[in-house]
Amino acid sequence: MLRLAFRTIAPVILFSSFAAAADLPVKAMIPAPAPVLTWSGFYVGAHAGYGWGEPGSTINWYDTVVAGGPHPPAVPAAYSKSVDGFIGGGQLGWNYQMGSLVAGLEADISLTDIKGAISRAGPLNPPFITPYAYEESLKLKWLGTVRGRLGFTPSNNWLLYVTGGLAYGEAQAETNLRFFDINGVQSAQYRGSASQTNVGWTIGGGTEMAFAGNWSAKLEYLYYDLGTINVSGVGNIVVPGLFTVNDHDVNGHIVRVGFNYRLGHGTR
Numbered sequence: 581m582l583r584l585a586f587r588t589i590a591p592v593i594l595f596s597s598f599a600a601a602a603d604l605p606v607k608a609m610i611p612a613p614a615p616v617l618t619w620s621g622f623y624v625g626a627h628a629g630y631g632w633g634e635p636g637s638t639i640n641w642y643d644t645v646v647a648g649g650p651h652p653p654a655v656p657a658a659y660s661k662s663v664d665g666f667i668g669g670g671q672l673g674w675n676y677q678m679g680s681l682v683a684g685l686e687a688d689i690s691l692t693d694i695k696g697a698i699s700r701a702g703p704l705n706p707p708f709i710t711p712y713a714y715e716e717s718l719k720l721k722w723l724g725t726v727r728g729r730l731g732f733t734p735s736n737n738w739l740l741y742v743t744g745g746l747a748y749g750e751a752q753a754e755t756n757l758r759f760f761d762i763n764g765v766q767s768a769q770y771r772g773s774a775s776q777t778n779v780g781w782t783i784g785g786g787t788e789m790a791f792a793g794n795w796s797a798k799l800e801y802l803y804y805d806l807g808t809i810n811v812s813g814v815g816n817i818v819v820p821g822l823f824t825v826n827d828h829d830v831n832g833h834i835v836r837v838g839f840n841y842r843l844g845h846g847t848r
Contacts (some may be wrong), residue, residue: 617816629836
């Protein structure tokens with residue numbers, strides 16, 4: 581009798597236990613929050629791009645013995661030339677992110693092949709008829725900048741920014757002014773060259789996209805202005821104190837692409 585009762589009651593107890601367990605609330609599985617990229621921290625990288633411009637130049641005559649001071653030249657006094665070429669180098673910087681705002685400082689150095697030249701010829705201004713020929717060239721040998729950056733992040737891995745600050749670099753300029761007699765024989769020449777390092781300013785903006793962990797790619801535009809280079813043209817004729825001074829502007833535009841590697845984990 582007891583065995584029969586156990587066989588009857590046991591399945592009921594077992595079924596009731598399963599039913600009660602089924603009625604218990606199930607604890608939901610909450611996934612861990614996904615890591616959020618941060619732009620804060622140091623980074624290093626490299627860049628390459630293209631530079632171009634149309635810097636101007638002017639010519640002045642100086643006769644320090646006869647009259648003293650500059651005189652208007654008999655040839656046209658103002659010129660401009662197209663320069664362009666490759667630019668490439670490296671950069672390092674630091675960012676600090678505050679919500680969607682990112683502030684930072686970046687320094688870079690680049691070798692460049694941005695250069696150009698012009699050649700002009702013609703008669704002197706009336707009443708003179710003596711022909712002349714004039715050539716000049718300009719080359720930016722290297723360029724460096726130290727800039728602040730201020731931007732915002734429309735999305736987690738995308739940065740838009742403006743930038744500006746100090747620019748410095750070395751440029752080389754050459755001039756060659758020749759005069760000819762009525763028979764086409766060269767009668768005088770004023771030739772000179774100079775290479776100097778100037779300090780100026782730069783401004784621009786860009787965008788940067790993070791990918792593949794700590795890596796990011798950027799596209800950037802900069803305008804730079806390094807002031808002028810002064811080239812003295814010394815004559816090959818015996819005229820005491822007579823020489824030319826050419827002022828060459830050193831400025832232009834740069835568009836470049838680059839890659840940065842953020843040091844550290846790159847997430848928060």
